[in-house]
Amino acid sequence: MFNLYDKIKDNPDFYRQLRCGDSLTTQFQCLLESKYEDTWSQYNYFVYVVEGHKIWHTADGSYDLKKGDCVFIRKGACIIEQFFETTSCFIIFFMTDDFIYEALQAKARPMGKTDKRFDSVITLADDTAIQSFFISMVPYFSSHREPDEALLVLKFKELVLTFADNVANDGLHAYFSYLLQQPRKITLQQVMEENFCFNLKLPEFARLSNRSLSAFKRDFEYLYQISPGKWLLEKRLNYAHQLLSLKGKTVAEAAFESGFESTSHFSRAFRLRFGQIPRSLRQPLAS
Secondary structure (H helix, E strand, C coil): CEEHHHHHHCCCCCCEEEEECCEEEEEECCCCCCCEEEEEECCEEEEEEEECEEEEECCCCEEEEECCCEEEECCEEEEEEECCCCCCEEEEEEECHHHHHHHHHCCCCCCCCCCCCCCCEEECCCCHHHHHHHHHHHHHHHCCCCCCHHHHHHHHHHHHHHHHCCCCCHHHHHHHHHHHHCCCCCCHHHHHHHHCCCCCCHHHHHHHCCCCHHHHHHHHHHHHCCCHHHHHHHHHHHHHHHHHHCCCCCHHHHHHHCCCCCHHHHHHHHHHHHCCCHHHHCCCCCC
């Protein structure tokens, strides 16, 4: 599993990128090397599809993105599926919660509170303002001259405020409202419940929860009264059990989709936990 933000940031010669602080935007033709890639990011990001087709698989569901689509992907893990037979061109904007918070604070019309649920991937409404914004970014990517950072800050804030100004984006408004109401720190419990089924390591869970590794382990054991390693194994095995018995997944699919590094490791752990091999539990879906 690789960090999407770090991969782009650490390869400026390959990924044309523009940065202001931790916020980063890039335009790329092809991002992944395999059909399925486990990825994660400690920052939220907007994705706009200029051309091509990819599917973002999350714990909430799957999101099929095609030309002209735009989504907001909350920080955390996902599986990206790509289609090599098509040419892909995407624009991504990574932003911290703090940056989004500061942009929203400048809004002339304050955002109202809402209890609406928001998913890991939030589909965004398209309009002429959004299309014009992404068209306006093309010269920045094609130019060899780096724009002033102050200008980039304005462009990042423009993106946030443009989406915030469209009442059709109720899912994104719910997340923005959450950021304004909360102390801008995702809870440890939320990080774990939303990402346990991905093959993240403990240091990566710590980064997602804005903690050092030692603070993460301390806070986790205080919250759950168990070590994070044991908790993750139990959650992943129970989830895999559901995938096999209720959704007809193969053993390999169940292992991959519940965060295990290998099928052999999964099968051993499953047999120790449930007293039977995974294959014996699988219920093929009716045709």
